Amino acid sequence: MTSADDWANSETLTTRPETDLANLVLLGGDATDDDEIELGDATCIGGDYNGTGAACGTGWSDVNGDGAVDILDLVMVGTNYDLEYSPWIP
Ligand SMILES: [Ca+2]
């Protein structure tokens, strides 16, 4: 429960502090978690096709995280094939 006293020492912020974000790397289709989208990723996904996800080294075959290993995961590999990273640029 709040009261007027709870806000007695409050102050409205007119500016917000800036926050530096770490570099983000977004890789769609890197099932093997080696920062490269290549044949091994497609092989991993193919090996668990119609499954719910399986380890591929330190990666995971369900690359889009929807709980199913299917064509959508392979599409991610195909879309980003031969890429090494995909830096996020705000
Ligand atoms: Ca990979």
Ligand SMILES: [Ca+2]
């Ligand atoms: Ca999936």
